[in-house]
Amino acid sequence: GVDAAGIFDPSIAGFGPQVINYTYTTPDGCVNSTTQNVTIFDVPVVTLNTFTDTCISTADFALYGGFPITDANGIGVYSGTGVDGLGVFSPADAGVGTHLITYTYTTALGGCVSIATQNVVVDSLPIVTFTSFIDTCTTVIPFTLSGGLPLGGIYSGIGITANVFNPLTVGADTIQLTYTYTDSHGCSAFATDSSIVVAAPIVSFTSFTDTCISVLPFSLTGGLPAGGVYSGLGVNSGTGIFDPMIAGAGSDTLVYTYTDITGCSNIAKDTVVVNALPIVTITTFADTCINIPAFNLFGGLPAGGTYSGIGVNSGTGIFDPMIAGAGNDTIFYTYTDLNGCANVDSQTVVVFAAPIPNAGPDIEICFGMDTVITASGGLFYQWTPATGLNASNIANPIASPDLTTTYIVAVSNAQGCIASDTMVLTVHPLPIVNAGKDTVICFGNSVVLNASATGTLTYVWTPSDSLSNDSIFNPIANPTTSITYLISVIDSNGCVGTDNISIGVKPLPFVELNSDAENNTTYTGEVVTFTSTPAGYVNYQFFVNGSSMLNGTGNLYLTSALENGQLVNVIVTENGCSNSSDTLLMTVRDLPNAFTPNGDSQNDRFAKGIDLEVFNRWGQLIYKGIDGWDGKFNGKVVAPETYFYVATLYDVSDNKTVKKGTISVVAK
Template identity: 30%
Template sequence: HPDQPGASQGGRTLYAAPCDGRLLGARVHDLRPPLQEMTLFGLVTVSGDEVRHFLNATRSLRSARYVAGVFLRHLRDVLRHGRGMRLTNGNALAARLARSLFDLDIPLWLNAPVVSLTRQGARTTGAVVHREGRDITLEARRGVVLACGGFPHDAARQQQLFPHVRRGGAHHSPAPAGNTGDGLTLGEGAGGRVDANLAHPAAWAVFSRVPRRNGSIGVYPHFIDRAKPGMIAIDSRGQRFVNESASYHDVIAAALRSAAPDGRGLYLLCDHRAIRQYGLGFVKPFPMPMGRDLRTGYLRRGRTLAELATQIGVDPAQLQATGAATYTWSPATGLSCSGCPNPIANPAATSTYTVTGTSLDGCISTSQVTVTVNPIPTVVPGANQTICSGSSAQLNASGTQNYSWTPATGLSCTNCPNPTASPVSTTVYTVTGTDANGCSDTAQITITVNPLPGVNAGQDVAICRLDEVQLLASGAVSYSWTPAVSLSCNTCENPMASPAATTIYQVTGTDANGCSSTDAVTVTLFPDAQINAGADQIICAGSSVQLNASGAVNYIWSPVTGLSCTGCPDPFASPSTDITYFVSGTDINGCNDSDFVKITVIQKEPMSFGPDQAICEGGSVQLNASGGDSYQWVPATGLNNTQISGPVATPTTTVEYTVIIKQGICFADSGKVRVEVYPLPTVHAGGDQTVLAGSSVNLFAMTTHTDNYLWSPVDDLSCSSCQSPVATPKRTTTYTVNVSNNFGCEAKDDVTIFIKCDNSQVFMANTFTPNSDGANDRFFPQGKGLSNIQRFRVFNRWGEIVFDASNIEVNNATQGWDGTFKGEPLKPDVFVYIVDATCETGEPMQIKGDISLIR
C-alpha cells in the first residue's frame, strides 16, 4: 500500500533470502519448480535490486556483469544437477522448511493426499492418508495441523465467495492444480467453520493468461510491471480505473469494481519504446523476441489507438480533439457532450462531426472527423438445451466473424463460436458477435441444468463369508450396479449381494429426466471365524481327556458320545473307542466355522512272550514276543537288538531273558523266555590211510557228547551207525561220520582211505605137482584187489606157449594150468608165465615169473 504513511515505494517489506538447493541433497528434485512464466531460462529473480539489474542489463555495464554472473552460475547448476540450485522466494522458504524436517528425522510424504480425519467423539485423533495405492491411518499424539493453503482451485467455494465468479467472470490461480481447498473441507468436517464475512475473501493479484507451446495455458502474475514507466491500465470500456503503482491487491479490488458485466478483463497499454525497454508481463525486454507472443494473441499491437482498441474489443468511437483551450462539436446529435474535447459519438448513421477549437488568445480553428456507422450483424446462438448436472452441451453461434461468450463460467472457451458449456446450474449465456467492421450483436441461449438424482446406495454393511445381504438403492427410477459379479441382478433396485471378498458396489441411478448419478456401498466381509478344536489326543481305554475349543463365543460339539457337555468350549471326553469330535462355533461377528479333533483310544491287546527255546552251543534262535508297540529285553547278553519283538539270541550259556511289552503309554507287561544252550559234540575220524586194493580198514570215530553215529558212503562198510565200522573200499574213498547227541546237536569229520595197486597183490606159486593127488595139482593166479585176469600165459623154455587163458577169475584153480600141453602131460621142467590183470582201482597190472613143474 504505497499510498499509506510510512510505506515503501518499491519492492517487498519481507522476502525469503536465497537458498542453496544442494542442502536438500537428492531430494531437491522433489521440490516443485517455480512457475515457468516467471523464469528466464529457469532462473527466478528475488529482490527489487536484482530486478533493476535485469531491467538495466542492456544499458549498464555493472548490471550486465551482474546478470551474466547469475546466468553462468545457473547454467553450471543445470548442467551438474539438472536444475538451478539458487532457490529464491517460495522455493527458498519451502527448501528450508524441508531441511528442518530432514534434520529432525521427520518423514516427508509426497503424493499422499489426506482422505479423512479420524475422530473419537469430539476429538480429532489422526488422519487417513492415501499413499502408494493404499490407505494408511496415522495416529496423532497431540493434534492434527491442517496446513493446506487456501482454496485456489475449489470451484464451489469460489462460486460462493468471489463476486466476479458469481457474475460469470473467470478466475485464475498459479497455485498447484491439486490445491482444491481440502484443508478447509477437512476442517469443516471436524466441526470448523470458514468465515465468509470478510472484506476480501482472497489476496488478489493481477494475472495474464499465457499460451504455452504444448497447448496448455499458464498464468503470469503482474507483481511489478503494471507500475513500470509508460504503463496504463484500462478496463473493458477503455477507461483508466486505478493508480497502476498501487498494490496488486488494490489494483484487483478496483478492477472488480470497474469490471464490465460481460466479464471481460483488464488491459495494460504501453508504446513500443516502453515494452522494448521494460517488457510487459510475460514479454521480455529487448533483446528477447516478442513475435511468438504476437502470434498467440497474448500481445496485441496496433498502429493507432483506434486500431488497438478494435483488436482488444474496446469501443474506438471516442472522439479526440487537441490543440485548443475550449471545444465545440456539431452537430450535437449522438454526442455524449458537445463542449468537451473527447465526446463519445453514438450516431444512428454515418455522420461527419465538426469541432471548433478556441485558444486562450481567442483564436478559432475547425476540424472534421467522420464516424462511419456500419450495419449491426445478427448473431444466431442456437437452440436452448437441457443437460444433466455435470454434463456438457455444445454451443454453436453463427452470423459474425468473432465471438465473445459471457459468463465464462463452465465454458471451454469464450472467444470461439462453438464452446462446450458445462454449467453447474441453469445458465443464460450471452454471445456477442463482432463482424469485420467491428460491429457487434448479442443473443442469448439458455442451458437448463437438471439436478442429478439423489441416488443412495444405502448404508455400508458387513457380512460373513458365504452369507448374502440385500442392497437397498433409492432416489432414481432405474439402476445399474457394478460389479455385477456376486449380485443376484445388476439392474434391479435391491439386489442380493454375496461377494467373495470385501467389495465396493457402485450403483448408477437414472431419473425421469435421464440424469444419472452414482453412489457406492461397501459390503465388508468379516474376517473368517477361526475355530480351533485343539490338538488331536491319545488316551488309554477307560481314561478321559479335556477338549479345548477356541475362536468363538458359542460352541456345539458332536457326537455326544462320551462328552461331559456339548455346548461348552471345554468338555471332558471319555470315549471307549477311537472317535472324531466335531465342533462348530459362532464368533463375535456371528460368523460360523468348524473344526475337529481326533481322539485315539489305546485298547489293551493280548500280549505273548513266546516259548522257551533250546539251541546248541554256538547256535542262535529268534525269540518272538507280540502284542505291543515297544519292547525291552534284558539282559542284552547274546541279543542282536533289545528293543524289537523278535530279536535273535546267540548266548554262549543258558540264559533266562525277561521282556517288557508296552502298548502305547497305557499298558505294559513282562514275561520270561529261557534259552537252553546244549553242548556241541566233537568228533575225530582219524588220519587218512593208504592200503592195498582188497584190504580192509578198521575206522574209528573219537567223540565227546555223542549219542549217535552215521557214516557215509555206506558201501563197503561193515556198519554205518556204529562208532568203528570195517571198511573194504575198492577204490580211494572219503568216509564222513556225522555224530549227534540226544539234544540234536551235531558235528562231523571225515577220513580218506587211499587204495594202491602193486604186484604184491598177486600170488603165483613157484612149484606145482600135477599128479592128481588133490594137492597143488594146478598152477593159477591168486591174490586180492583184482577185478579180473585178462590173460594168463605159460611159456616153455623155447618160448612156446603151452597154456593161454583169458578173462579168468582170481583164485579159481579150475581155470588154472594142469601141467599138460595139447592134452599130454609135460615132463618136469621150469616154465615162464605172464599174467595181465586189472586192479580194483582200474589200474592195469602185469606179473611175470617162472614156475617149476614137478612130478
C-alpha cells in the first residue's frame, strides 16, 4: 500500500496486519533497511435512521437511531443545529426548517471514524382559532361543537365527549372550552372560548289514560307550565292533536316541551298505551229471499258482539229480510274487548225480491174431466198436492182430480225465492145414467132405446146415425151394423153422465140364387134347376111370382113348369134372421128355327141344355149332345142351309117329350 512517493494507502494495503519496509541507501550506495508492523483496522459501517418530522413545539428529545451505538467497541456522537453535547435535539433551538443531523462513530481500536447523516424537519405550529356557541340551556340535547378552525380538530372541556357537548352534565354555569387542532405534520395548537349554560324551566306532563286506536283525534292536555308544545308519534305538534290511528297500537311516549323567556326549553314525557282493536270477522251470508222468516244472525267472531244494519234487531241479533227490503244490505258485527276497544266487520247480504205468484182463477169441472190450470209470476213452479196432475213441476199442468181440490202453487224465481198462491178446482159429480140393456136385432129391423136419468137433463145420443131423434131419451134405432150408442146426459152444471148400449145387428144370411138356364132363358117344358148358395142354412123357401113353391132345408128347386116372364126368388133363414135373394126374371120360349154360329157370342148355339140330335138333308147325323149345336161338323162350320133336329125334353118327373123340326144356319 506504499507508493513510490512513500505514501501509504491503507485501502490498498487491505485489512489486517501489514509490514512496512524502510530502506536507506547512502551516497556511497550502501543500503540498509528496517521493518515495522502496522495493523490496518476495518472502517465501521455507520447508519442513522430517518427522523420523523417534528414540531417546533415538541419538547427537546434525545436523538436515536445511530448504529453502532456507543459501547466498548466505540463511541457514537450526534451533532448538528439544535443538538447539544448530550445528543439532545431542541426543535425550538433548531427553528423551523430542515436540519442535517450527523452521527459520528469512532472505534475504540485504531480510532477509526465513520459518519451517517439524516435530515430532520421542524414544522411550524398551525394557526388555530375558536369561537364558541352562544349561551345554551341545560336541557339542550347534546350537540356537536363547531367554530374551531381549521376544521378537523378536537374539542375538550367539561361536558364534552367526542366533540359532543352535553349541557346537562355541566349544569347551569360559565365554562371554558378548548379547540385543539393537529395538522398533517402532527403539529398541534389550540384556542379557547367560554360559554354560559342556563338552567332549563321545570316542566311536568300527565297524559291521558289508555285509549283505542280507533278513537278520533283529540287535543292533548296536562302539560305544565301552559303554553308548551306536544310532540310524539301521532301528535300534530302544530295543533297538539293526538291521532291514535297514526300512533299505532302499543306504548307510545308523548313529549311536552316548554320554552321559557330565556329561550330555554325543557320537556316532560309520559307513556300512553294505544290499544289495538280486536280482530273481528263475520262470515259471508248466503243470499236470502225477502219473504223468508226473520232469522238469527251468526258467524261473528269473537262471540259476544252485536249485529246491526237495516232489518237487524241489534238487541236480539235477528235479521228480518222483509224489513231490510230487496237489494244489497250491509250487516255489521261490532265487538268490544276488555279494553273497551271496539271493532267492526261487515258482510253484504243480498235480499232477493220474492216472485208474485198467481195460481189463476178458481175453476169448476165435472168428474172425469181435465182442465189446464195456469200459474204465472215465476220461473219454476211446484203444485201441491200432485194428486190429479199430469205434472206438478210446470206452470200449466193438466188437472183431473176426482174430488174438489185446493191446489197450492209454489212459484220460484231465478234467485230461488219462493212464494205461493192457491186456486180451488171444484169437481161436480156426473149425472147417473142408464142407457138400458144391450140387445140384438137382425139387419133391417129397428128397436126403441129407453134411457133413464134424474134431474134437469139434456139428452144427446151419439152417433146419431139410424136414430129417429138423437135428443130424446127414447129414440127409435135402426142401425145397419152392430153399434154402441152413447147417451150423454147433461145436468145444470154442464156435467155429462154417460152410459152406452150396444145394439148387435146380426147380418142377414147371404143368399144367391142361380139357375142352370143360360141367361135365365129356357125352353118350354125344359127342367130348370134353381140353386141357393151357400148351402147349410136352417131353411130355404123358394117363391115363383110370390107363391111359395118349396120350403125346407134343401137349397135346390127344380121345375119344368115355368112360364115366360115369371119371377123366382128364395128366402133363407139362419140365426133367426131371414133374407131374400135377388129375383130372377125367367124367359121361357119355344125352340128357334134359325141361328148364326159366327163366334160373336150372339145366338151362336142352338138348343143348349137339351138332349139334341141334328141331321143334314141327307139324314147324316152331324151333332149329338146337350151343350147346344155350334153349327159345326167335324170342326168346320157347315154351309148355311136348313138342317133337321130331334129334341128330347124331360120334366121333373122324368117324363120325356120329343120335339122335331128344322133349324136354319144363317150366315152373318
